[in-house]
Amino acid sequence: MDKVSLNINMELPIVELANLYRNNRSKLARVGLDSGLEDVPHRVIATNAVFAPWACDTGFRDLFEKVRSNTLVDQYCLHELWSLAGQLANVPGDVIEVGTWKGGSGCLIASRFRREGINLTTYLCDTFNGVVKAGEKDTFYKNGEHADSTVEDVENLAESLDVRSSIKILKGVFPDDTARELENHKFRLCHVDVDTYQGSKEITEWVWPRLNIGGAIIYDDCGSRNCPGVSRFVQEQIDHTDRFTIYNLNGHAITMKTG
Numbered sequence: 001m002d003k004v005s006l007n008i009n010m011e012l013p014i015v016e017l018a019n020l021y022r023n024n025r026s027k028l029a030r031v032g033l034d035s036g037l038e039d040v041p042h043r044v045i046a047t048n049a050v051f052a053p054w055a056c057d058t059g060f061r062d063l064f065e066k067v068r069s070n071t072l073v074d075q076y077c078l079h080e081l082w083s084l085a086g087q088l089a090n091v092p093g094d095v096i097e098v099g100t101w102k103g104g105s106g107c108l109i110a111s112r113f114r115r116e117g118i119n120l121t122t123y124l125c126d127t128f129n130g131v132v133k134a135g136e137k138d139t140f141y142k143n144g145e146h147a148d149s150t151v152e153d154v155e156n157l158a159e160s161l162d163v164r165s166s167i168k169i170l171k172g173v174f175p176d177d178t179a180r181e182l183e184n185h186k187f188r189l190c191h192v193d194v195d196t197y198q199g200s201k202e203i204t205e206w207v208w209p210r211l212n213i214g215g216a217i218i219y220d221d222c223g224s225r226n227c228p229g230v231s232r233f234v235q236e237q238i239d240h241t242d243r244f245t246i247y248n249l250n251g252h253a254i255t256m257k258t259g
């Protein structure tokens with residue numbers, strides 16, 4: 001194993017630490033990490049990219065400050081949701097998020113469509129009892145995690161952002177308990193943030209025939225250390241030819257419907 005000598009003391013300026021990281025990137029990228037699943041390789045990812053559009057997007061920054069205490073999603077992924085929602089103006093259909101927790105990511109998406117003057121409903125789905133459907137294709141999650149959110153948390157955030165009338169909250173396991181009432185809906189965007197292989201699979205199978213061409217599914221936690229099941233599911237999507245799936249190194253995967 002390569003060794004890196006780091007001459008760090010407590011006074012090291014942050015810029016020097018950033019440069020140390022940059023200068024040792026290729027060595028870091030060779031460090032293997034165990035995913036707990038044989039067919040899901042993990043490595044330290046140390047990319048060359050430094051362009052950060054989220055830093056100067058004032059509309060986004062304003063919203064980010066308002067939702068950050070209601071979300072587990074980081075600013076890179078939130079900015080991607082914000083940006084993609086802005087690019088879906090011409091695709092018809094509603095929006096669905098499965099895995100809403102306290103509402104941060106879902107209300108941010110709803111806010112972007114409202115800002116663009118697009119009249120649609122954003123369906124926000126959660127058990128409000130924590131994660132379900134974890135199984136042998138997952139490692140960290142065992143079911144019941146993130147059970148600390150309520151419908152009221154989401155309603156209050158939506159009220160404060162003035163998007164209460166453009167969201168609808170569906171409480172229960174999706175698709176088992178709550179999909180029935182959306183049977184005849186069409187969608188332009190689906191955000192999947194459920195942490196498990198089986199959950200991601202069932203939501204994708206349900207939404208696919210209801211997703212309009214040009215629409216997208218975004219998977220949170222693809223590549224995350226705690227969610228190898230999501231990475232494994234996304235990897236399987238690459239076999240399909242009616243969709244275009246990209247693994248974005250921020251921890252998102254995006255599947256666009258092309259045919």
Ligand SMILES: C[S@@+](CC[C@H](N)C(=O)[O-])C[C@H]1O[C@@H](n2cnc3c(N)ncnc32)[C@H](O)[C@@H]1O
Binds near residue numbers: 147173
């Ligand atoms: C990581 S949290 C979601 C984070 C949220 N998107 C945010 O902005 O912070 C995962 C959520 O998925 C929910 N969940 C997992 N599987 C589900 C399913 N099949 N149906 C409904 N909710 C589910 C859990 O209850 C949990 O609140």
